[in-house]
Amino acid sequence: MNKITYILLTACLVIMATNAIQAQEQDLLSMVKDSAKKEYATGAFKSSRVINGQSMEMLGKGVLDVRILHRFGLISDGAKQFFGLDQATMRLGFDYGITDNLSVGVGRSTLNKELDGFLKFRPLRQGIGGGSPVAVVLVTGLTVQTMPWADTARKNYFSSRVAYYYQIIIGRKFSKAFSLQVSPIMVHRNLVAKADQDNNTLALGIGGRLKLSKRTAFVVDYHPILAGREPGTKNPLSMGFDIETGGHVFQLHFSNSIGMNEKAFLTGTTDDFWKGDIRFGFNLSRVFQVAKKKR
Template sequence: MRKLLVGLLLVVVSERLQAQELLALIDNKEENKKAFVSNAFKSSRVINGHSIEFLGKGVLDVRILHRFGELNSGASNLFGLDEANMRLGFDYGLSNRLMVGVGRSTAGKELDGFLKFRPVWQSTGPGSFPFSIVLVTGVTIGTSPWSDTSHKYNFSHRMAFYNEVIIGRKFSERFSLQVAPIFIHRNLVALASEENDVYAIGIGGRFKLSKRIAFVADYHYIAKGLDKNIYKDPLSVGFDIETGGHVFQLHFSNATGMNEKAFITNTTGDWGKGEVRFGFNLSRVFTISKK
């Protein structure tokens, strides 16, 4: 009887050791598996500019963006809250690496659309890459009536185009940073002294403060193409607040426009003079098709 018990004990110990070895092998395989990094930003936009983040395949993002008036407009204008500009947008994920979007802004009555592609995705494990590379191309179309009715304009005069390359990295669970050189071409400019081509460099970052709140900022330096005595570099700072299926963002910005052509080439507000606007971005996602 004693030999039988000892034999059974040895069998149990042997089986347990083999199970532990098997689990260790599985864990090692999981550790050596390539994994893509997600949630560098909580939205496909930092504040104004595109982020390196994408929607999932079959996901629709309905975006409502508001910019109120300038804070220095005084108490009679309720520090800008008596007026507002708005953009309504619809972004859709065609795949985890490709998305499209359209929108319409009240400022300039502009329609806009873009295509966004991620050829390189930050990852860990074998064959990993330390950062993401995203390509964005877009078009805007102004629909406001021409102020000078004596001149003959073509439909192409209403159009502008932009292209950008975003290089970004999620450094930790708390901190993400990206940089984006941007080229904008306007078929028509307001003054003969202005250039049709504008070059800018965007910088965006996110720092997570708590489980549901993060500080975000984006800044676009105008390198060439605009008179810096008139136009200013757009700077926006704010907070992302996650509320279930919503991402609610509160921010301050000297930009009025809410597409790349608008906020890069039309910003005249000066932070130093209080020409800053309070605003919010509301993002709500819906799963349209099965993954």
Template sequence: MKPKLALLLLAIVLFNKANSQDSTDLFKQLGVDEPQKELVYASFKSSRIIMSHSVEMLREGVLDFRILHRFGKVSGGTYEFFGLDGPATVRLGLDYGLTDNISFGIGRSAYKKELDGFLKYRPLQQSKGPGAFPVSLVAVAGMTYAADTITKRYHSSDRFAFYWQALIGRKFNDALTLQIMPTMLHKNIVAQGEHNDLFAGGFGGRIKLSKRISFNVDYYYVINQVPGITNPLSVGFDIETGGHVFQLHFTNAKGINERAFLAETADHWDNGDIQFGFNISRSFQLKKKRS
């Protein structure tokens, strides 16, 4: 009886093992037991934090029309209606998503009548699950052209400036996203005593306050800035309303593109020399979404 019992027990074990293996294979085919890699989206409500690029990208085929507006200084008091009387600075821009990971944009600012453009590429996106990557990495390259210059002796090439950025951001949870932004700015021509190349470390963040509202901060520390120029700091709120994103903010940066706010921010928060501003983003889906 003992040999027969041993054979019976062996048969039961083999049958259970085979049956378990078949079930595992079936679950794998169904994708039940195998966790899937999941990309992280909505790190920010917009492709801009306030003045800076964010790690958030436009989806493929999306055109983003953007209006950026800054009023005059709040320190102007009641006579200037706390800056609302102006003078104002405005930038109009169009950004387009070539793919989910590549976008470009152009813009025109009233400040120094500057034209600007950029190319933005995301080689790595934050993800969770198998093969997860902890952060999103985005590279940005841009240029500006100042049509309004101090003297007419400047050549056209002197009016160009270029910047390069690496954006490294992480969405820690639904409420908090942080981002760092090492940046280099090159100006083809500068005044005596200034630097052609500026190096800056940027920091940005978002705190979700409700389903449609978040608090944002945007700051740069310029390492080799000249005396009389300070570091740009902006704080404000994102308000999402369907296809629009409104950004209401306060900043000490008069200029709206990277060259202007990195190299020419002269106002100080502690003196009340700040401007109230708003950004409006309206997105249009020009290309049919892939199913």
């Protein structure tokens, strides 16, 4: 009997002691399960464009993004043309986030006096710790060039001014610093120069970002043309730096393309980057929160 009592007493004391120790350094937070709230990868790119092409980033709901884009002349023109800075073409654009996953945008380029508009929709976001490994973004847009008709003798149709494009962006933020996306894109021009030419141009967009510091990043935007190449055009290639200063994002870059909408740079890039036909350009993006964000 005595033995049993001692054993029981010891057991009791041990249990009580362990309780006391637990109380000393207990992890209370581990007692409640983490709420399984979905988390998404954010900030894969600094801006809604890699450089020329759309990026996997969306505007937040109620955000207006005013974009002023410039492409200058060829650097190789030398000091006489101030390394191309004497000539500039520009695009003024307004993008707006209707929801976190749907944006619209309009723009006007001086090149070919062209208007453009697009719809951008993100059906799938990249998740963190589960969820989708990639983000998927769909873009569709149209461009209307408003130059006077070259040949007024023939019958001209308005539809001849119009081109469309369709794009699927599949992108992933691999790490804090590195993001990569591929974006097959097709441009359809209602009117092309020659009858035997293909109205459709297919390209594969490849966009990458490498963050250099918290507020600067190196970006590359490349669009090899896969089919339906406009004769005499080259693959648009741009590389440069994203610099963020408060509400502004400056994208300073070097590229061979002059067009600032999808139709213009995919079917109108005649310079060869590898032969040194490079121009300086910049995108300036300024965002304004114009509508209240959901709370």
